[in-house]
Amino acid sequence: MSRKKTAEEYQKTFAFRFFRWLSGEKDPYNGEMEMHPQKEYQPDPEAVLRHEKEHDAIMDKVYDTEHNKWLHLFHRLYQTTSILFCLFLIALLLVTVSYLPAIGSVTRPVNNEVSERYIEKGLEETGAVNIVAGMILDYRAFDTLGESHVLFVATITVLILLRLNKTEKDEAEVSDRRFEPKNDAILQLVATFLVPVIIIFGIYIILNGHLGPGGGFSGGAVIGAGLVLYLNAFGFKKTERFFTEKTYKWICFFSLSFYCLAKSYSFYTGANQLHSVIPKGTPGAILSSGLILPLNIAVGLVVACTIYAFYAMFRKGGF
Amino acid sequence: MNFICNFPFFSILLSLFSGTICSVLPAKAAKVVNRVVIIVIGLMSAVLLLYLLSTGESFIYWMGHFPAPWGNEIRAGVLEAGMALFFCIIMYLSMAGGAHKLPGEVVESKHNLYYILVNLLLSSLLALVYTNDMFTAYVFVEINTISACGLIMIRQVGRTIEAAVRYMIMSLLGSGLLLFGLCIMYDLTGHLLMSNIKESVGLLIANGEYQIPLIVSVALMCIGLCIKSALFPFHAWLPDAYGYSTVSSAAILSSLVSKGYIFLLIKIIYRVIGFDIFNSTRIIDVLFVFGLMGMIFGSLSAIKENDIRRMIAFSSVAQIGYIYMGFGMGTQAGMVASIFHILSHAATKSLLFIAAIGLTDVSGGSHKFIDLTGAAYRNKWAGAAFTVGSLSMVGIPLFSGFISKLLFAQAAVQVEGKMLASLIVLGISTVLNAVYFMKTVIRIYAYAPDAPYKGITFRDMKAYAVVLVCFILLNVILGVSSQPIVDMIGQGLAMFA
Amino acid sequence: MYLILSSILFPILAGLFLLVRYRTPLSGEKPVDRQSLTAMAGCSLIITAIFVIAALFAEKGFTLFYLAQSLPIYFRVDSVGRIFSLLAVIVIPCAGFFSFEYMKHEEHESRYYGFYLLVFGVFNALCFAGNLITFYLFFELLTMSSMPLVLHNGSKEAVMAGLKYLFYSLCGAYAALFGIYFLYRNCGSLTFTVVDGALRASAITEHGGFLLVVAFVMLLGFGVKAGMFPMHAWLPTAHPVAPAPASAVLSAVIVKAGVLATIRVLGMFGTDFLKGTWVQTAWLCLTLVTVFMGSLLAYREPVLKKRLAYSTVSQLSYILFGLAVMNDTSFTGSLLHVLAHGFIKAALFLCAGAIIYRTGKTRVEEMRGIGKEMPVTMWCFTIASLGLIGIPPTGGFISKWFLALGSLNSGIPVFDVLGPVILLVSALLTAGYLLPLSIHGFFPGADYDYGSLQKREPCKLMTMPISILTFLSVLIGVFPFLIIVVIYLAATGR
């Protein structure tokens, strides 16, 4: 039994809309996208004049090389010294490089007992198939601990510089709401498909850090990129439902604390020649290689949050 | 292994971890955590120092389950433990001395961030002191740089941010060179651990292989660290950074941050390259010359300055010049003198910064000399402390500055070629120091009955006064009973070999 | 031990106490209680003087603590130290009592008395210092504690003068320190000896030439404090701006620290090592130049205190000349002159202070007829002047006699005769710049307006110290023997 659809009903169907879109009758931007074109910036003409004057004066003072002989001399001197220094450095480094052991040969001093042991015993001692992961998270884990704290302290400094207080934040919010294009249908549609994929891919990279190329940092960066895309497509209002500064704070706190404590345990047992209770597992299995997997997850979380936090800070000064 | 051997590891991890904890704590709690952590680490370092003095041997501590060339290591000897203890003392006093100014300088909501930075700075300093691995040192150098930058610009006025940019640019040049030198060194030796590199370097030198890259690598590392520690031609960022950041930051930056790099340089000289090999290169002559220039030009700039904090900052340039001059002499005695000067300068410079803020506070917050007239009458404790610091800087006996100058001179007398230059410059620099410090002292003790500022009494600044007294005591102790400390430094250097 | 220590520590502590207790009040606070302050300062001066006199008879030295390895802070009383300490213990309290009256017209008395006592203590320590490093310590502290006296009135001029004083002294002290480093390396210990020298024999043979340079640098460096020729400029700047009793102490006592230092350095190197070398020649030249130039400058100087300052420059070089000749007779002359010049110059400065205090006159040409107004002061001034010129029977005569005798007996070519000649010329110049003051003071001339004269004699508190000092300056001229015995002991190292 077939039922004839009314024209009204027909217009609601997907096929109708699809064909209409194909034939280009409807612009998806029209009526859907929320966009306030930013008003042309109209500064106070007096202020502009004053600013220009100051600017000129400063430029005169700083770059007035005709009248200020000393400055001129200093600039010249600085530039020449810099360039000479650079040329000297290039020459020096090239000479140095020419004396360095040849690339690609087996006999370089770098290929000594250290790398041999990493390659030969790495699998057995750390349980990681990816020898680099085993190296940075087990043999030389102290560096990596430091490295994640570099990231942490960098976010702290960015927070200090760019985090706004309450009133400034509200202002920034308003201006961000108004002037950043939102509800861009194309972007949203693409994001709907891509963001989950990106995030899942990031998780895959993190979880397989000990089994193949990848690890906490690269995976975290991928997830962070996914989050940034999501933010761009759907705006702060949506992301703030699940990701605020508080979330960021606690995730970072827990990950870094876990990192610190886990590594402390491993260092402590190692230095005191105690037996570590952490199992190595079967090499190749996803749940293997002792602490490397959880550490990768922790690093991944920190990095993802940090990348997102950087973006949010740069764009709005808070999230 | 004795349990005490865990202490270096505990102190690094504790300060790192406390940094993380502070990120979720409110400001008050973060402050308490910060103080407690510094005290605990100080106590641990003291115990460790005593332990090491009693055993007389340094020890290696594995960071992980793997021995020397494969795993990561830290190492503790008398010098390291002593430095850690001293850094903790100075840091605690600086934090306590500047605490009452903090609310006015930093937005309330960012206080806990401030404590995070301080904790991480402490951890990076400790790691620089204890580490036995070059790459770890590089990573912690970066933590040190970034957190120092944070400390500079946490008081957000235009000058500090500009200073932070300049500081970062200089520091990054320095780190770039350091890392490049490190890479070349790694390429030549195939190791990253200091003790293993030293073995390989010894072999390379003995076989006469790779001489040029080796020297270049050492030179790059040295220049990198010199840039980072604001040796003379690279000091452009320093006056703004020290002159306008928060009080505690200025005290910590001037007395500790650059000293961390210098200590790393000492470790590189002794533990990576070997003292004799380092001295046979021309690098020490370069360090010597730049040190001398720094001593003179730093003081000259300080004389021209009419802002008290910038003046003290410029004086740091001169003092760092002293330290490098000691390196440049290329003798054990010069090195001992430099290390003692690290201590004495740290104690004096932080004292001066903390005292200066007491003086500017009672002068309407102005740093200009003209407003400081008679400030010592309005804040007697700060005035007395500033005078002590100045006397120490000028090198009056009984204070720490005299001993370090004495040590420098004794070291200089033993080096034939550099004796005259160093003694003469030492003399000129002493007199220049006297010019600007005594000028300031006279200024603050000049009587200004019609100054429109109110004095401050002991009751209003108990904690501050106590900190000042501690600083003065520290200075006098260094100046009066220096022998045990000098012995300890000698012992520590012997352990380095 | 306790006597020495208390003679050093008591005045220092008392001075600090005065500084803290009677600090200058801020606006709105109640003013300092002058009477109790004066009483306190007076008592401290007397007690210190008693301590010092008792300490003069102490025998044993002692080490207080070690500044660094083999650098003890060591105190000991020896004959040279006794003489300088004797000078200080008389001049400083006298000038101190004088200042109780004088300081009434200046501000910040507590600061003045505080640092005054500090200077007293530090100078005692300087006299009793038993080795070079202790000496250096207190030498620096002396500079630091006497600087506030110079810049006391706080005017821009005074501050600049104080800074000038500071920098000259610091430069000098650093040059001396430079030498100490070398001595430390080349001597067994830095403990003072008198004539033998402490240098190791091997050091003399190995780096003899270099050690001579070191000796010269040290002599020059300490010479700054004693106002020796190339570095004398701080004296005439510092004296006029300081309060009169302070300049009395500065000129009579503090600059003698330079002389004491020179004696100590000579002792360290040993006269045998330096005799006949270029160092001696150069040093003799410098001192003679200073003697002559100082007198000449004083002769054409119109401001009284500045004239006296130049006179100090010249007279101190008499002493240094005697030391540079390096024999027992001239050494005796030098030490006698230390005492004589100390008393005389203190008396002269106090007279100048009394004149300023009562009349406000500072320039010489304003002082016509002053003798009629202030007879006691001017009589003392005249007697002291005669002493400085070297007219018997004053102290100045005896000391100059010994100086000339020593020089003539020394057998140094040229200088043995040139020295006494220049001393004589300088004595004539001295007469030329000091006596006119007395002459015009007492005989202002026929055209002088006698009607405007009024009695302006200052109170006893001022005239007494002046009289005592003048009396003493004559006394050592009349009975020099006791002192000569002490000095002879010092000269021969016992």
Add this chain to the structure above:
Amino acid sequence: MGPNLFVNYGEAVSAILFCIGFTNLLLQTNLIKKIIGLNIMDSAIYLFLAEKGYIAGRVAPIVVNGVTGTETYINPIPSGLVLTGIVVSVSVTALMLSLTIRLYTRYHTLDLDEISTQLKKEGK
């Protein structure tokens, strides 16, 4: 000149790149360009490090089929160092950029000298 300049062409290139970045950092007046210089410098070092690990004819150090012979894999250490280095570089770049943003919002210029002059004029 040593024998290996052309054999080590990768390292030579990274040395030149390093100096270019270095000079950028010194000479550029524009802060953003300075930061780019910084990144060039860092990347050059990573290139240099990566060259260290390379051994002709070998594969990345990820164990395949349980083969753990040294003849199979390149040196893993430089790769690990580069990983650490990159993180440091990211952090530093972020910090520099935020400093630049802060200065720009306040002084409307990216020229450090101009900012200094303005600061001097402010007299603070």
